[in-house]
Amino acid sequence: MTTTALEQELKEMIIETLELEDVTPEDIDPNEPLFVEGLGLDSIDALELGLALQKRYGITLESEAESSRQHFANLKSLAALVESRRQQ
Amino acid sequence: MTDLYLQDWRAWTPHREAAGESRLDTQDKPAGKAVPAMLRRRLNLIGRAVCDMLATLDPETNRIVLHASRHGDGERTLEMLYGLNEGDPLSPARFGLSVHNATAGVYSIASGNRCSQQAIAASGSEWAALIAEARGYLADGQSSLLLVFSDQPVPQRFAAYAPTSLSAAVALRVGSQPTGGAQRLVETMIPTGDSTLQPLDIIDWLMGSRQRITCAISRRGWQLEPVRS
Incomplete structure (x- = not known):
């Protein structure tokens, strides 16, 4: 499965925003979990990522909402979120 | 006064030559x-240096950590204040790591050491404060603990208000009993002395290029003497 331009953009944003040493875009599997397992991000990263989405795409998420958890599940779901909010 | 023995130490600074001293990382x-x-x-x-030094000095990960720094991470704090002034939202990661106990906290998470930790800033009396706190813990029954003293250059904007400081960190394991190779810390009251003591001064002293360190604010001087058997 090929990586879309948006997925590539999000990968680069994640690496830059979260200062991921030694991680390349190829290391991030779009279907693998971003948090705890998979990439291994933590709760501070979630807040940082939320901030980056707000700055770059104007997307505001509710931190307590179950939907936010789903959006942050993996890179694919994150890309779907950005795509849907862009079309609104 | 509770006896205090220096059992071992590690230090980091790119501003000194190791000259064969393996305990100094340059x-x-x-x-x-x-x-x-x-x-x-x-x-x-x-932070990277401190975490490595603590891991070396405390392989059992069961000692209290006292971490003194006069200014902490001034750069990170200042960047956040500039951002707030521009109306930018605060970075959670940057905020989390700007607090004075951040490095000790990361060490605790990484090592699993769940003992007490204390972060100290004392307007130039950091060394005196560290020793006073250490004596307190030893008097209270701890057999040994870890002391850290670190600082980095003050951000340019505030450089005129503080003495020049170079990046340096020193970590010491001290105890109430002499162990093999330990040295006794002798503390004396003095009428005057250096205006402030910085981590680099402590490193010079541990390396033997200074016999005694002094701090005018706390009116104290410190020397190391061999333990008589």
Whole structure:
């Protein structure tokens, strides 16, 4: 499965925003979990990522909402979120 | 006064020559190997050095940590204040690592050491404060504990208000009993002395290029003497 331009953009944003040493875009599997397992991000990263989405795409998420958890599940779901909010 | 013995130490600064002293790390960028990569990415240079030194001095991970720094991470704090002034939202990661106990906290997470930790800032009396606190813990029954003293250059904007400081960190394991190779810390009251003591002064003293260190604010001087058998 090929990586879309948006997925590539999000990968680069994640690496830059979260200062991921030694991680390349190829290391991030779009279907693998971003948090705890998979990439291994933590709760501070979630807040940082939320901030980056707000700055770059104007997307505001509710931190307590179950939907936010789903959006942050993996890179694919994150890309779907950005795509849907862009079309609104 | 509770006796205090220096059992071992480690130090980091790129501003001195190691001259064969293996306890001094002079690399520009400390390895930070004691901390997993996902935690290490948030540490500054001092933080990487401190975590490595603590791991070496406390392989049992069961000692209290006292961490003194006059200014802490001034750069990170100042960047946040500039951002707030511009109306930018605060970065949670940057905020989390700007607090004075951040490095000790990361060490605690990485090592699993859940003992008490204390972060100290004392307007130039950091060394005196560290020793006073250490004596307190030893008097209270701790057999040994870890002392850290670190600082980095003050951000340019505030440089005129503080003495010049170079990046340096020193970690010491001290105890109430002499162990093999330990030295006794002798503290004396003095009428005057250096205006402030910085981590680099402590390193020079540990390396033997200074016999005594003094602090005018606390009116104290310190020397190391061999333990008589």
